[in-house]
Amino acid sequence: MFHQPTLRVTTILETVSAHNGELTMSEIARMANIPRGTIMPILQTLCGQHFLSMEKQSKRYYIGLRCFLSGASFANTSGAYSGVASIVNMMARESEETAHFCILEKGDVLYVVKAESTHQIRMYSEIGRKLPAYGTAVGKALLSDMSLEELNQLYPDGLSPLTEHTIRDVRYLYDQLQQVKQTGFAHECEESNIGIRCIATPIRYNGSIVAAISIVIPLFRYDEEKRCDIERILTQAANSLENIIPLTDILNKTR
Structure with missing residues (x-):
């Protein structure tokens, strides 16, 4: 208590x-x-x-x-944070798009690490921001191991839309999460922000999902070649993050 x-x-x-x-x-x-x-x-x-x-x-x-000073102290003293930030920066640099490292907090995505796109036109986001997990690709990656019963318990009042494209049905969300489990990638198209697509993948520790990473792309820069490139970058980054010891350092400090 x-x-x-x-x-x-x-x-x-x-x-x-x-x-x-x-x-x-x-x-x-x-x-x-x-x-x-x-x-x-x-x-x-x-x-x-x-x-x-x-x-x-x-x-x-x-x-x-x-x-602010407390947050700066966390960033300076956590070796895991530095390692995560380095990989997220690499994701943004290689994709030339905005990249995130997130965790699940109750039913929301919490943005922990962010690296900006090199382009002038990019998605607005900030560290510490929260969004409903069901409306984001990175949230779907975090939720992808959950059963239908667990999802209903997490969202007892249903799914409130963020945009006209947001999923509104828990059963449909569950069906989408089965695809995430099969492919290893979660996708979102204008579900949290109009004009934005996002691709994400989960990060596992001892077999369980503990975090997720994502890359956000404006619709006008998105095509199949871009999708394949981003999925490759996410796979490499996820493998690197899962080898960070101890990744639990950053997770424990953010909870």
Whole structure:
């Protein structure tokens, strides 16, 4: 059983981080399911200690300097993180597209490592961002070992669409995941962002899926040659990542 006051603090930080400084106190309270009377002193303390900052005019909160410094410390001290970042950078360099390393957090994808495309036109994403796993290729890669029963438990309220192309039926999602298991690759076309395709593959540790990697491509740069090239890059990167010892270092530190 977790310590509830501490859990409230971490929930607030994760909520603000996921929305990139877009939230008022009322919005944070609603999303974090914390009463306004309880959340106010927590926000004041976090701002006073510089883990959060508040824009005075709009009264909106965003991540503060000390959170940034904590993240920088993690990147500097984790040997596994450096190894993962190096491989993700290689993926972006070889494909000339944006590359990600992600983990599954409940029913969401958490973006842990990112390397930018060299092109001016590219997908917007950021480290720490979360998206519903069912609406992304990298999420489908992470979910691909799950049974239909596990998926129904993970999404008891069904699948809320991110775009008009997002999967809305858990059974259809399960059928897609069977294809991912057969081919080793998950695909997405405009399910999370209009104009974007994505290809992903899972990363395994002791036989279990612990993470996934993806490469994101604007539709106008996508063709069969590009698909084959990206699948080759993903396969090489996945093999390299699965040989990083201990890969569990980065996974444990992000949970």
